[in-house]
Amino acid sequence: MSTPFYVSPQQAMADRAEYARKGIARGRSLVVLQYADGIVFVGENPSRALHKFSEIYDRIGFAAAGKYNEYENLRIGGVRYADLRGYTYDRDDVTARGLANVYAQTLGTIFSSAAEKPYEVELVVAEVGAGPEGDQIYRLPHDGSIVDEHGSVAVGGNAEQISSFLDQRHRDGMSLAEALKLAVQALSREANGNEREIPAERLEVAVLDRTRPQQRKFKRIVGRQLTRLLDADGAGATPTDAPSDTEEPEGGSTPAAGTDTPAKDTDGPAEGTDGATKE
Amino acid sequence: MEANTRSTGRLPAAFLTPGSSSFMDFLSDHSPEILPGNRSLPPLQGAIEAPHGTTIVAASFPGGVVLAGDRRATMGNMIAQRDIEKVFPADEYSAVGIAGTAGLAVEMVKLFQLELEHFEKVEGATLSLEGKANRLSTMIRSNLAMAMQGLAVVPLFAGYDVDREKGRIFSYDVTGGRSEEHGYAATGSGSVFARGSMKKLYRDDLTEEQTLTLVVQALYDAADDDSATGGPDVARRIYPIVTVITDEGFRKLNDTESSEIARAILERRLEQPDGPRAALL
Numbered sequence: 388m389s390t391p392f393y394v395s396p397q398q399a400m401a402d403r404a405e406y407a408r409k410g411i412a413r414g415r416s417l418v419v420l421q422y423a424d425g426i427v428f429v430g431e432n433p434s435r436a437l438h439k440f441s442e443i444y445d446r447i448g449f450a451a452a453g454k455y456n457e458y459e460n461l462r463i464g465g466v467r468y469a470d471l472r473g474y475t476y477d478r479d480d481v482t483a484r485g486l487a488n489v490y491a492q493t494l495g496t497i498f499s500s501a502a503e504k505p506y507e508v509e510l511v512v513a514e515v516g517a518g519p520e521g522d523q524i525y526r527l528p529h530d531g532s533i534v535d536e537h538g539s540v541a542v543g544g545n546a547e548q549i550s551s552f553l554d555q556r557h558r559d560g561m562s563l564a565e566a567l568k569l570a571v572q573a574l575s576r577e578a579n580g581n582e583r584e585i586p587a588e589r590l591e592v593a594v595l596d597r598t599r600p601q602q603r604k605f606k607r608i609v610g611r612q613l614t615r616l617l618d619a620d621g622a623g624a625t626p627t628d629a630p631s632d633t634e635e636p637e638g639g640s641t642p643a644a645g646t647d648t649p650a651k652d653t654d655g656p657a658e659g660t661d662g663a664t665k666e
Numbered sequence: 667m668e669a670n671t672r673s674t675g676r677l678p679a680a681f682l683t684p685g686s687s688s689f690m691d692f693l694s695d696h697s698p699e700i701l702p703g704n705r706s707l708p709p710l711q712g713a714i715e716a717p718h719g720t721t722i723v724a725a726s727f728p729g730g731v732v733l734a735g736d737r738r739a740t741m742g743n744m745i746a747q748r749d750i751e752k753v754f755p756a757d758e759y760s761a762v763g764i765a766g767t768a769g770l771a772v773e774m775v776k777l778f779q780l781e782l783e784h785f786e787k788v789e790g791a792t793l794s795l796e797g798k799a800n801r802l803s804t805m806i807r808s809n810l811a812m813a814m815q816g817l818a819v820v821p822l823f824a825g826y827d828v829d830r831e832k833g834r835i836f837s838y839d840v841t842g843g844r845s846e847e848h849g850y851a852a853t854g855s856g857s858v859f860a861r862g863s864m865k866k867l868y869r870d871d872l873t874e875e876q877t878l879t880l881v882v883q884a885l886y887d888a889a890d891d892d893s894a895t896g897g898p899d900v901a902r903r904i905y906p907i908v909t910v911i912t913d914e915g916f917r918k919l920n921d922t923e924s925s926e927i928a929r930a931i932l933e934r935r936l937e938q939p940d941g942p943r944a945a946l947l
């Protein structure tokens with residue numbers, strides 16, 4: 388008969404936190420930045436199919452670092468939460484703050500329950516406002532806390548170093564091309580101080596663009612448009628530039644203005660959209 | 667009703683259950699009472715008086731499809747609403763027009779739009795046009811109990827099939843049975859007259875502009891013979907809702923465009939009240 392060990396609650400929690408942090412640190416970092424027309428998500432992701440960023444609702448986007456199956460689960464839960472709330476009340480009643488709260492409660496409960504293993508994820512929930520002052524970015528670490536971020540945020544393996552790099556260089560009102568270049572610069576810094584090259588095809592980029600005429604502001608930036616933005620000299624490139632011929636359907640342009648409630652008037656064609664050609 | 671935050675505030679298990687990409691499936695797991703199909707009416711004497719929408723017409727042309735509807739809702743012999751909208755975008759490449767009980771129809775459309783958007787967000791890809799048409803069948807079928815009590819919803823679904831590169835039209839019966847229509851289709855109380863009108867005017871080589879005129883002609887003819895269908899209301903500037911879906915997506919004509927078509931038809935009808943004459947042979 389062996390007597391069970393006594394583990395102090397502090398020690399138990401510290402162990403769980405360390406376990407979660409290690410899991411998150413194994414994931415690649417990603418950054419979320421505010422720019423003049425909205426919020427941009429940039430991450431290194433060799434996969435074209437397994438996304439780190441996703442649309443949750445009209446103005447709300449989601450980013451996650453860590454264990455794919457766990458954050459995918461939370462992402463779908465968030466989409467269900469948002470869609471149900473919008474259906475029950477109105478599309479305007481779905482907010483990033485509400486969603487971040489629910490995520491925080493969920494992560495916190497899982498983290499402190501002895502029966503479940505802690506989730507190895509760190510989330511970012513962002514909402515684009517009518518103007519830059521209305522933008523909201525929430526970072527949700529593994530333990531259920533919420534951090535209200537401004538300007539720029541990094542999560543994942545090398546987050547601290549990348550964060551401090553961004554904090555020094557990020558300023559309000561950057562163009563998309565500038566913000567994107569800064570993000571790639573930040574991501575290519577390694578823990579030992581060296582820099583490495585991240586080619587465009589290994590980047591996953593998405594924006595919440597407040598200037599889009601559609602209700603759904605989330606859009607992936609891929610293919611030619613991404614290359615053009617990376618090559619731009621930091622001037623004038625906007626996400627509504629020109630159609631990119633390799634558009635992904637998800638969060639693609641929905642010219643269906645007024646898909647909120649059928650009783651509302653719908654607008655005409657969306658001008659200058661991203662021309663989602665889906666082959 | 668919404669994310670039930672019970673004692674802990676965390677997302678309930680149904681939210682984190684992997685598997686289904688359907689919002690309706692999720693609802694039936696989590697809060698089935700919200701789904702329209704799960705409501706039942708007590709036994710009634712006679713029909714319920716509720717506003718009804720009437721005529722929807724659709725016609726395809728090379729490169730797309732047009733869906734249009736009049737603006738009248740009636741309750742018995744009363745005009746319940748003069749400017750109701752019965753044609754809505756379902757998603758980027760499809761639209762739905764509704765005839766039948768207006769309140770239920772609007773709710774059905776809202777849920778249908780959400781179903782398509784939800785699938786797109788969860789899966790990262792859109793449903794095929796056939797898939798969308800089948801989802802609508804399921805929704806109409808779930809309303810059968812209400813339909814038996816006189817609260818039927820009979821939509822017309824039109825969309826641009828990006829795989830086949832053409833516009834397609836699906837009509838439904840009250841039990842959710844769907845059939846693909848070729849060329850043109852109509853639903854609602856004035857549909858008989860609208861179909862007769864289009865039968866004489868439709869050709870499969872019409873341009874987009876000609877097809878827009880065709881559907882408004884058909885709505886005019888429907889309003890001419892069916893009291894529940896409203897014609898263009900020039901005094902109040904209420905004109906039919908006309909939408910076009912092509913490879914560029916869904917587009918709704920604005921008031922100016924819609925009124926131009928309706929006024930041009932009106933001008934001609936002042937000379938020829940019965941509209942264009944077809945050849946005898």
